[in-house]
Amino acid sequence: MLNPSGSAFGYVHALCNALAGRGARVRLLTSPAWERDLVGLQTVAYDWEPAFYPRTFLRSQAPGPARALWRGLRLVEHAAGWAAVRRALADADVVHAQWLPVPELDIAPLHAVARARPLAFTAHNLLPHDQPATLARRALWRGIYAAPHAVFAHTTGAARALHERFGVRAERVTRIPHGSFDYLLEHPTPAPASGPPTILCFGFIGPYKGVDVLLRALPAVRRAVPEVRVRIIGRPRGPLAPLRRLIAELGLGDAVELHPERVPESELGAIFGAASVVALPYREIAQSGVAITACTFGRALVASDVGGLGELVRSADNGLLVPPGDHVALAQALVRVLGDDALRGGFEASSRAYAERALAWDPIAATTLAAYASARERAARGGG
Numbered sequence: 001m002l003n004p005s006g007s008a009f010g011y012v013h014a015l016c017n018a019l020a021g022r023g024a025r026v027r028l029l030t031s032p033a034w035e036r037d038l039v040g041l042q043t044v045a046y047d048w049e050p051a052f053y054p055r056t057f058l059r060s061q062a063p064g065p066a067r068a069l070w071r072g073l074r075l076v077e078h079a080a081g082w083a084a085v086r087r088a089l090a091d092a093d094v095v096h097a098q099w100l101p102v103p104e105l106d107i108a109p110l111h112a113v114a115r116a117r118p119l120a121f122t123a124h125n126l127l128p129h130d131q132p133a134t135l136a137r138r139a140l141w142r143g144i145y146a147a148p149h150a151v152f153a154h155t156t157g158a159a160r161a162l163h164e165r166f167g168v169r170a171e172r173v174t175r176i177p178h179g180s181f182d183y184l185l186e187h188p189t190p191a192p193a194s195g196p197p198t199i200l201c202f203g204f205i206g207p208y209k210g211v212d213v214l215l216r217a218l219p220a221v222r223r224a225v226p227e228v229r230v231r232i233i234g235r236p237r238g239p240l241a242p243l244r245r246l247i248a249e250l251g252l253g254d255a256v257e258l259h260p261e262r263v264p265e266s267e268l269g270a271i272f273g274a275a276s277v278v279a280l281p282y283r284e285i286a287q288s289g290v291a292i293t294a295c296t297f298g299r300a301l302v303a304s305d306v307g308g309l310g311e312l313v314r315s316a317d318n319g320l321l322v323p324p325g326d327h328v329a330l331a332q333a334l335v336r337v338l339g340d341d342a343l344r345g346g347f348e349a350s351s352r353a354y355a356e357r358a359l360a361w362d363p364i365a366a367t368t369l370a371a372y373a374s375a376r377e378r379a380a381r382g383g384g
Contacts, residue, residue, distance in 0.1 A: 001026055002097040004052040004081055006033035008124065008289060009265070010181045012098050013037070013044075018179070018365035020045035027092075029085060031057045040266050041186050051088075052081035078102055082109040089116050094372045096120040100144065103128070107144050114147040118379040120372060121148040125286045126161055129208045129237070142166050149375035152368070154178045154287040155308035172378070174371040178287050178308075180359035181296040189269030189297075196227040197338045200275035200299075203290040205260060206237030210281035210304065213327050215246050215256070217281075220331035222255060225338050230279075233259040233271060272297040277337045277344065282306055283324050295359065298352035300344045302333045316354035318347045 003012045016026045026046035028034070031053045038044060053060070056077050060070040078101070086109075089095070095117050100106040113119055127133055127141055145151060145166045151173050153159035159175045162168040199221075201214055211232060221228055230252075232243075240260055247256050263271065272278070278294040280303035287308035294301055295312075301319030303309040313319045320337060322329040337344050 001028040001046075002085060002095065003028065003030045003099055004078070005057075005099060005101040006031040006037070007099040007101070009034070009037040010183065010293075011124075011178065011289065013041075014179055014181065014183055014361055015365070015368070016046040016048075017043055017183070018361035019368065021362065022365045022369055024365075024369065027088065029081070029088060033057060037265055039264075041183060043183065043186065051084035053077045075102070075105075078105065082106075085109070085113065086116075089113070092117050094118045094120060094375060096122070096372075097148075098122050099124065103140060103144060107140065107147070110144060111147045114149065114379075118150075118372070118375040119148045120150040120152065120368075120375055121145070122152040123158060123162060123286070124154070126158060126166070129204075129206060129284075138165075148172070149378045150174060150371045152176050152371065155311050157307060157311070158286045171374075174367065176364050176367050176371075177359055178289070178292050179361045179364045180355040181289075181293050182355070182361075184265065184268055184293070184296060187266045187269055189273055195274070196229050197225055197276045198274055199228065199230045199334060199338075200272065200278045201230065201232045201281075202271070202278065202293070203234045203288075204237050205232065205234045205240070205243070208283050208285070210283050210324065211243060212246055213281040213283075213325055213330060214279050215243070215250060215252060216327035217331035217334065218252055218255060219250055220328070221334050221338070224335040228338065229255055229257065231257045231259070231271075231275070233257075233261070233263060235262050236260045268293060269297060272299055275299055277302055277319075277334060279330070279334065280304060280309055281322075281324070281330055282309060285309060287312075292355075292359065295351045295355040298348045298355075300337050300347035300351065302330065302337055315358065316350055318351040318354060 001016055016028055020026050028046055028048040029051040032050040034048055053074050056070050056074045060074050095113050145168050151162055151168055153162055153175050159173050162173050163170050201211055278299045278301050280291055282304045285307040291312055301313055303313055303321055304324040305321040306324050310321055313321050320333040322333050
């Protein structure tokens with residue numbers, strides 16, 4: 001299993017555990033970030049090693065004048081990480097890549113791996129967020145998707161787009177849901193303290209997340225629910241000055257908490273447990289780990305009807321959907337959920353039931369192993 005930068009820890013950790021539970025021997029090559037995120041977890045049924053960025057990753061994350069230098073040096077270790085992957089191929093029946101942090105540099109070694117071993121790849125996002133979908137970028141990712149013998153998509157729409165927009169043959173695409181984050185329940189979760197109604201907007205803070213749409217909706221929400229609070233928590237992807245200006249212009253300083261920081265896994269239970277509703281006003285998305293986390297902790301959702309969010313909310317019946325970018329509809333949906341205890345309680349129960357039923361990891365692991373077997377057959381025939 002390849003996850004160079006340690007992205008989407010919860011998904012990869014849970015998948016590795018589930019595959020091991022099905023009898024697979026799993027070896028994960030990742031970054032030193034993995035050790036940080038494993039703290040407090042009891043179930044780790046796979047082997048892992050910091051093959052990527054062992055000297056530079058943590059230094060490149062620390063604030064200070066040397067950060068830019070260490071981020072540059074990470075590129076050197078990036079190449080060394082791929083060398084470690086090549087050395088590990090001798091023991092691998094299948095290689096499964098999760099994220100490509102430097103796709104312009106990763107495409108060549110990815111194709112080299114595919115020539116040596118059956119290769120699977122999970123298309124968490126069809127294209128990187130917050131980057132224009134230029135012809136060159138689409139061509140790059142079309143080339144990346146040409147390498148694997150099996151490609152996983154989390155939603156029906158993403159599976160169709162892989163075939164129609166990127167030329168991936170339908171027989172190479174397997175649709176599997178994004179599993180729940182039940183491993184988070186290993187951490188102690190305090191009972192939520194009583195307090196004002198709270199809207200949670202969690203995860204990376206960037207234009208595609210539609211945080212500005214939520215802020216524009218908030219004045220109308222406050223007129224109906226004067227005591228409401230909004231918590232915006234996550235690492236920034238871009239400058240925060242425009243959001244801070246918007247908060248000031250709309251007079252929302254007393255209602256909005258902005259926490260531009262990474263949150264330890266052990267604190268997620270308390271954060272989501274304190275939320276009356278989780279808002280996902282995304283402009284675009286394939287599938288959302290934040291939505292899966294909300295399901296895991298049994299929260300009600302108000303989300304944009306885009307990508308996998310629409311599929312999830314309709315299937316789970318755990319929230320309301322609004323058109324992307326429509327702050328008026330977003331405000332109306334938030335007021336409805338916050339003002340109706342019975343409706344919100346039903347959504348909360350549906351979220352948890354959906355996580356337990358539809359997002360269970362054992363059937364996902366079984367489907368993944370079957371796709372690995374098909375990938376091995378295609379590789380043996382010399383087909384992509």
